[in-house]
Amino acid sequence: MPLLAQLTVNGIIAGSIYALVASGFALIYGTNKFMHFAHGASVTFAGYILFLLLERTIVPFYGAIIITIIFTSYFGLLLYRFVYLPLQNRKASTVILLVASIALLILFENTLQVAFGPEVKTIPYDFDNRTFTIFGGTITILQIFIFITALLIFLFLFAFMRYSNLGKAMRAVADNKELAAIWGIDSRKIADMSFLIGSFLAGVAGILIGLEQSLVPTMGTMLIIKGFTGAVIGGIAYVPASVIGSYVLGFAENYGVALLPSGYKDAIGFVILFLFLLLKPEGLFGVPKGVKSNA
């Protein structure tokens, strides 16, 4: 069944890309308990920084990657410090933070559009473009690389959240801020770290997605919707679950288009998102806490 194999391969690739976006988003949500939709802007930002460095400067490829990731990490941190933190300080609800994050996403998308133009940009770097065939499905080296990166991120975050001190502190702050403070955990610092690490992941995502697809200023919206959907399917507050949820979404979309016209690919994702929000908002692996009203 070459068709089934190709759909499976496509599902894995799509799932890996969504997982790259979802993991950082879920990490930030898990610690701070608000939806950082502008994470999509961080991903796009990374793609354009890499483009800028390779197109306009003589920085070598690997140097450009390091610079891009550092810039993107701090980009996320700045968003937190200048927008979300002031809002939190005046006791704004998480819904207001959500509205602010959508405003940030729209702001940066359009700023990129003004700065670089609305047309598609290709990052000037030729990745090894050999392809492999597995059971009749075709996959490129870059796509294999994306899959491996997503897998490594999954393992790393799983271990990080479970065993490292910082990961434990993040979970403690997420669970009970006051109690964590009593134990001497500085929740401000933990929030800073979550934005740094989450946006670091956005940097990795932006580079790989930028190389695999091409750059458009509006790509962040679609990516964050997918990443967010993946996170909701798995369980939005729990990072490893968001990665699994992203693969569920990737497979659902790609097997779905075997049955439906291909235009329905995004619609499948939206319907799954809507159904999960209504019926199982805590996700497949999450704990139903603070989701439903006490009605």
Place this chain on the structure above:
Amino acid sequence: MLNPYFINIIILVGIYSILAVSLNLVLGFTGLINLGHVALFGVGAYTSALLTKAGAPFIVGFFSAGLTAALFGFIIIFATKKLKGDYFALASLGFAFVIGSLMLNLQWLTRGPLGIVGIERPNIFGFVLNTPVEYLIFVIIIASISIFAMRRVVNSPFGRLLHAVRNDEIGLRVLGKNTFLIKIKTMIVAGFFAGLAGSLFAHYIRFIEPSSFFLSEIIFVLSIVIIGGIASISGSVVATALLLFIPEILRFLPLQSNLLGAMRQIIYSILLLVILVFRPRGLLGRIDLE
């Protein structure tokens, strides 16, 4: 005063004030952050456009737009019955995405991304609104009636219940009020007016496509309500005018025309962020957005 350029903006102010006030009814008075409101506007626009294309008189299309959007408003609130805060906001956003992808994919009905062209001018019992000035008068009449009607709702005893739902839902339930029923009624009323606004939009622009009702529009209408001030009807009207007039300054700057849309979005999102951070009650509001 009466140059076509100016008339065009005033007509849009009329249409978007109806939409903004109807969103304010939901957001400002019951505290439900409905990110799917633009979808109701879109449902109204499509209903009216498709019905009149199929030969129905304008009046039928116009009121069906309101009723269909009201029905969808009911569906949103009924489906999300158990969700609160963020999750309500996200589910309503998810709803907007679902509606958006239906507009794109139900091509036999909506012609997908091509949109619907050549929507007829309103014909009100044989009187066709041919010129912009006539349309302007029509929009002003409808906007005045709609906003006046919503004002009546807000100032009625029912309106006081709406404030109470926002401030202390549990307290209101203790008093034996069915707060969910109150929310349902509000969404139906707000949906109805959003649908009417959609119909006015469709028959004015005479071309609609799915992207007219997507994320950037959500931010636009949400900006109006938050900048004007939640629970302030006059604030929403003033903010609609401001937000439609401010970007006109851009016309005097040496910008490529394909960047105008992006510049407008930049202005709206910056204004929205500034208000959220520095003046959460908006320009004319009396209640802080929390």
